[in-house]
Amino acid sequence: NTWWHQFIKENNYRLCVNNSFSGATICHTGYRSEDYSDRSFITRMKALGCPDIIFIFGATNDYWAKSPLGEYQYADWSKKDLYSFRPAMAYMLDTMIDYYPNVEIYFLLNDGLGNEITESVRTICKHYQIDCIELKGLDKMSGHPSVKGMKQISEQVKAYMAAHGK
Template sequence: MKARIFFLSLLCLLTFNVTFAQSLKSVSILGDSYSTFEGFIPDGNSIWYWKTPNPSLTDVDKVTQTWWHKFVKENNFKLLVNDSYSGSTICNTGYNKEDYTDRSFITRMKRLGCPDVIFIFGATNDSWANSPIGDFKYSDWTKEDLYNFRPALSYLLSNMIDYYPNIKIYYILNDGLKEEINNSIKDICKHYEIPLIELNNIDKKNGHPSVVGMQQISEQLKSALFLN
């Protein structure tokens, strides 16, 4: 009898754990260096955060210190895809006016699987690289348009809305970017009704979130999404 009760209790516990795991909402990330970590992004994508980092560049040396790992673990989500690429721009124009079509956000936007939530965390490199800003344009994009930030961001959001129906998409806006970039993101997200999460006073080292900064990002996301 005791053995039977133990078996039933164990079965209930296992069933609960499986059901709970299946009920967790999944998260995918489309990002740049801020969201990279060695071994957790697609092979071939450039990395900023390594398992054995250069201490003069960053103090982040564990994946558990990254903003996205903290957010997923502490708020009962599960990570589906993290397609982040260090140095990548939203548009197809990168540093020194080089063609970044191979790594841009608009090239990688359909690689995120089928999550419940998508975080887009980009434009830092568009700001730093002085990518051409371009004009606001919400349809009929040409190949040339996509080498400019504003039309490329519109193209990105428009296509993601169609490609990921019934999936909640959030845009994370870094602090410290050029006002022209900030204002463009706010206007374009408003046009497409994409919720915008603005980061504030993130602690950084060499322009990238430190261990403290990673925790701040996770906490600010949690607060913005009312997960307290």
């Protein structure tokens, strides 16, 4: 019932790697301000195989964990910078563009994440010319997509790609 399984099945894709990790943040700061450098998106971003398309569904745990936002930063990241959301998000996209040339990269932006995270994702995706698929009106249980919500995500991703000639 996951959105990605529905999406690949309905669109005749093949899953190369699912590198999701429950509770993981993009930056190195996790829940209770713990060091998540062992599981953050930026730690795992080079372990995606040889894909044609990459969907990044992130920022939800950064928002829920109240990870520091930090400043917009598009170069010269220090290890300390990567403990804040904005620099880590930019570092992730910057690195993935170089590491996965000729791969279509999409960022899925969950609904209900608050203005600061939402605007940060939009701004950073725009800077790197990464398509940002803004999910809307998802059915959720305890903040997580329900079975219906998973179907809505799959449908919204499919609709976005169709509308953009992908």
